[in-house]
Amino acid sequence: MYLIFFFFFQELHAHLSGSISDETILKLLGTKDASLSEDIIEEMKSILKMKDKRSLEECFKIFSLLHTLTNSISNIKTCTYDVIKEFSEDNVWYLELRSTPKNVIGSYTKEDYIKAVLETVKLLMIISIKAVLKTKCNSLYIHREAEKSFGIIVRILISIDRSRGVEDAWDTLKIVKELRNNVVYKKYIRGIDVSGNPSKESLLEYLPILREVREMELKLAVHLLELCESVAFEEAAEIFSEGLVDRIGHGTFLNQKLSGETSNLVNVVLERKIPLEICITSNIKCGTVKDLASHHVNWWKNKDHPIAICTDDKGVFSTTLSDEICLYCKAVDGDIQDVMDMISTSIEASFLDENEKQDLKQRIFNYMKNVV
Numbered sequence: 001m002y003l004i005f006f007f008f009f010q011e012l013h014a015h016l017s018g019s020i021s022d023e024t025i026l027k028l029l030g031t032k033d034a035s036l037s038e039d040i041i042e043e044m045k046s047i048l049k050m051k052d053k054r055s056l057e058e059c060f061k062i063f064s065l066l067h068t069l070t071n072s073i074s075n076i077k078t079c080t081y082d083v084i085k086e087f088s089e090d091n092v093w094y095l096e097l098r099s100t101p102k103n104v105i106g107s108y109t110k111e112d113y114i115k116a117v118l119e120t121v122k123l124l125m126i127i128s129i130k131a132v133l134k135t136k137c138n139s140l141y142i143h144r145e146a147e148k149s150f151g152i153i154v155r156i157l158i159s160i161d162r163s164r165g166v167e168d169a170w171d172t173l174k175i176v177k178e179l180r181n182n183v184v185y186k187k188y189i190r191g192i193d194v195s196g197n198p199s200k201e202s203l204l205e206y207l208p209i210l211r212e213v214r215e216m217e218l219k220l221a222v223h224l225l226e227l228c229e230s231v232a233f234e235e236a237a238e239i240f241s242e243g244l245v246d247r248i249g250h251g252t253f254l255n256q257k258l259s260g261e262t263s264n265l266v267n268v269v270l271e272r273k274i275p276l277e278i279c280i281t282s283n284i285k286c287g288t289v290k291d292l293a294s295h296h297v298n299w300w301k302n303k304d305h306p307i308a309i310c311t312d313d314k315g316v317f318s319t320t321l322s323d324e325i326c327l328y329c330k331a332v333d334g335d336i337q338d339v340m341d342m343i344s345t346s347i348e349a350s351f352l353d354e355n356e357k358q359d360l361k362q363r364i365f366n367y368m369k370n371v372v
């Protein structure tokens with residue numbers, strides 16, 4: 001399986017705050033930011049030591065601590081830059097990074113937050129554009145070549161946190177709509193993610209929001225069935241019946257029975273081939289899946305269903321995409337061909353345009369022909 005190190009991957013499910021590495025946390029703590037209290041710094045340091053198993057609930061506590069780190073525009077930019085760089089170093093050629101815009105009174109608004117993330121992606125592109133500017137070609141070509149020369153293409157999903165309430169979600173959508181009037185921002189913002197603590201609000205409350213996302217012609221990825229509760233099945237049923245979702249985050253209990261009844265949701269997902277974003281380490285560390293042997297990835301793989309192997313929160317769960325791909329191989333007893341197939345289906349499942357997908361596929365398979 002050492003060949004894994006010669007592969008190039010796509011990451012379709014990475015939350016910005018959860019992806020912040022220990023190195024970046026230590027760097028930011030070291031800057032002695034006046035707004036970080038000693039208590040927060042101590043708590044943050046103890047998080048760094050807690051690399052073992054935590055419940056889903058405990059993970060959400062960690063996220064709110066991590067949010068205190070992104071308390072300034074400059075810290076948001078540092079975290080975004082470092083996360084993209086680390087994915088690139090882990091052989092990720094295409095990254096869909098998602099994040100929930102926040103506002104910090106007296107420091108920044110939600111709009112500032114999104115712009116800080118987008119401007120960092122743009123800055124990386126400008127660095128790369130300088131490398132290809134000498135070529136005499138049109139600007140679109142330059143942009144494409146620049147993405148290739150930096151080695152990573154980044155697109156952004158704006159997250160709606162279900163625990164923040166519907167008003168907050170409408171506010172976020174309004175900002176996204178306005179920002180997409182800017183042609184560069186429109187290129188980067190590909191879709192909306194719905195995440196946040198699944199034991200809080202029901203997604204049924206969010207249906208009008210999801211319909212609006214569709215109207216805006218944005219792609220939609222929704223965290224579904226992370227918990228085995230009847231409300232989770234109800235909300236998924238409603239979302240599927242309206243055909244609202246393009247990709248499913250986790251879907252951990254989708255193929256399971258609720259109180260002895262078999263759900264027919266799984267058949268809808270199989271028939272429509274709605275891709276699943278699978279995050280093995282995250283599921284095991286949160287305790288929603290017991291161990292690798294019982295992970296649902298095997299079930300979906302056996303059904304030949306489109307899946308994308310992802311990290312979820314590489315910082316919080318101390319993982320990398322390469323590690324996740326190795327775990328995938330172990331879980332399904334897979335070989336190089338299985339990895340190639342998974343890479344191919346996850347490009348198809350990405351929120352890139354058709355021609356961008358073809359470009360990426362060709363680039364990856366041309367490269368791999370020479371290696372494998």
Ligand code: 5GP
Pocket residue numbers: 015016017018060063064067098099100101159161195196197198223226282312313
């Ligand atoms: P952020 O949006 O702040 O960049 O990334 C952290 C946020 O992502 C968390 O506060 C949470 O809303 C969401 N998140 C990260 N991992 C998970 C997960 O496994 N399940 C769900 N439902 N949400 C998650």
